[in-house]
Amino acid sequence: MIEFFQILIEGALVGLVYGLVAISFVVIYRASKIINLAQGEVLVFGAFMLWTFTEGAAGVGWDIPLPVALLLTVGACTVFGVTVERTIFRPLIGQSAFTIFMAGVALLILLRGLAQLIWGAESRSAPVILPEGAIEIGPFLVNSRLLIGAIFTLVLTQALHVFFTRSRLGLRLAAVAEDHTTALSLGVSVRQAIGVAWVLGTVVAAAAAVVLLSGSILSLEVAVIGFKALPVALLGGMESIRGAPLAGLLIGILEVLASAYLDPLTNGAASGVLPYAVMIAVLLIRPYGLFGWRKIERL
C-alpha cells in the first residue's frame, strides 16, 4: 500500500509540472483567445534564455549571480513575448479563430528554426537552480525539485486566479477572451490585453522550464512537453487557471498508474496514449473542459 501511495505522490508531482506548463497555455488563451500550439517552443526559448544568462555567460567568463540571471531571463522573456504579440498576433486581432490557430502553427515552425539558428541544435547542460535529490516525508520519498515545483505551481495558480478574477486588468483580459470586437466596443484595449497575455505566458513557460530542466539537459526535444501539457489545459478548461493544476494532477496520476500497472501488459503503450485519450474523451464529452467556460469556438 505504501508503494501505491508513493506512486500516487510521484504521479501528482509530475502532473503538477504538466499543470504548470498548462497554465502558460491558459493565461494566453484566457486573455487573448489564442490556443498557442507553440507553447512547448516558447518554453524552450525561455530555457535557452536562462541558459544564456547562466551557463552560457559563465562559458565566456561572465559569472552572473543566479538571482540576476533569473531577472534577466524574465526581462528577456518579456521582450520575447511582446515581440511575438506585436509581430504575429496583433495584426490578427479580429480575425477568425482558424486564422489565429494557423498563425500558431507557423509560430511553432518559426521558433524551432530560430532556436536552432541562435543556439544551435546540440544538447547542453541546464543550470542547477532547484535542489537535487529527495526528502523523506514519513515512509515516502519525495523529489525535492518536483516538490518545490509543485508548491510554486499551487502558489502561482492562486496568484493568477486572484489576478484574473479580482484585478481590473485581469477582468479586462477576460473580456478580451470573450470576444475581441465586443471588448473593443466596451473600450477595453485588446492590444494591451494580448500583450500582457503573451508576457505572462512566456514568463510562466520559463518558470516551468526551470522546474522541468533544473540540473538536467536542455535540447530542442524538450518542446514536446507542450503537447503533453495541451491535453491537461483542455481537460482543465482553457479559461480555468485553477483547472490546469487539477487536470495536471489527474493526468499525472493516471499516467503513472498506467505506467506501473498497464504498461507491462501493453508493452509501454498505455502511459503514452493516456493523455491523448483523455484529451479526445474530454473534447467529445465536454468540449469546454472540466472547469472551462461553456462557450468555446470549435475549429
Add this chain to the structure above:
Amino acid sequence: MRLKSMILAGATAFCLAGPASAETYVMTASADYSGPFADVMPDAMAGLKAMVAYWNEEVGAGLDVEVNLNIHDMRYDSAVVAKTWPAILSSENPVMHLGFGSPDLVTLMGRLPNDKVPMLLGTAMVGLVWKPDGWHFSIRPTYSHEFAGLFADLQAKKGDVLKIAAVSTQTQAGFVDQVNGVKQLAAQYPDRFEVTSVQWADTSPVSLTPQVRSALADGPDLILVGGTTAQVIATAKAMQELGQSVPIVASTHNGLYESSKGIALDQLDGSYSAFSFAAPGKADLPIRDVFEKYKTDGKWGLITAQASAQAILALRVLENAVAAVGKENITGQAMYDALMANEYSEEQLLGALPSLDFDTTAPFPVGAIKATAEVVKDGKIVPADTGWIDVPQLEKW
C-alpha cells in the same frame, strides 16, 4: 605563326609524354551541422578528412589514385537527404557514400542498389533493416549486438545469470528494436541472461523515479538505457534519489560523454557505453596517431574515432577495388564487390575496428562480431578492461 605552332605542338607532346595524372574519385559524406549532432560534427568530419588526407598521401600516391571527400550537411533530416541525394548522384558521381544515422539509412537504403553506390555508416545498425542484398552497410553491428557483447563480458565475470532491466521509449522504432534485440539475447541464452523488466518512458521525461523503482525491484545487475541522453540522466538521478547505484549501460549517441553534460561523471561511476570500434583512449592505437598527424582541425574523441574508423574502412575498400579492376575503372559496383570479396584485418584498419567481413546476408559485419566499451572510473571515462569482446551469436529478431 609557324614558330607558335611548333611551340604549341612541342608543349602538347611534352604533356602527353609526361607521367599519367592520378585518377580522382569522389566519396561523399553526410554531416549534421545544424541538427542534433551539430556540436560533435566538426570532430566527426575532422576524422573523415584526416583519414582521406593520410590515404591520399601515403597510399593513394603510390596507386596513382586520389580521393576527393565532399561533405554535405544533411541536418540529420530524411527530407534533406531525399532532396540532396539525386543532385549528389548526378553531379558528383560518388563511388561510395559515408552515411550518418537513420535519416541516411531509411532514405537511401531502398534506392542504393539501383543507384549502384554503396553506403557505409559509422553509426550502429538496427535489427529493423537486417535484410539481405542491400547496398547499405555499417562498420558496426546492431546496437543490440554491441550491448550483447558487453553483457557477455559482465556475465562471464559474474558467473551467474546477468539480470538486465531496460529503460527505453516507444516513440522511436530504433530504440524499441534495441530492446527487442536484447530480449532475443535472453531468449537464446536463458542460462546467461535475463531481462527482468522493460520500463517505457518519454524521450525527455520529467522524472523516471517510478519506472526506476519498479526496475530496481527485480534486483537487476544493470540498467540498459539505449534511448536518449535525457533518459540516462533521469535514470541516474532517480537512482540517486532512491539511494541505489546500479550501473547504467548506454550506447554512443547517448553515452558517457553526452550524459556528462547533464550530470557529474562521479554520479555515473561504474556505468558503461558499449560500441564496436576502438575506444578513443585505448593504448597503442595507430589510427589515433594518424589522426593527430594529418588532422587540420578537430580533436580526438569518441565521435572522431567512429568517423575515422568509417573512413579508413572505405579507403581500404577502394584499395581492394583498385587491385581488382584497375585504377581507371572504379565504380560503385567495383567498391561494392571489393567490400563483399575481402576481409579487412584490424591491422589494415589501423586498430580502429576489429577484423571485419561482410556478405550479402546482413548490412553489418558478419562472422565473429566483436564489441568493446568505455566505463566511468573514479569520475573519468576510460576504456573498459574488456578489449575486444566476442559478441554472442544472435538470431534475427
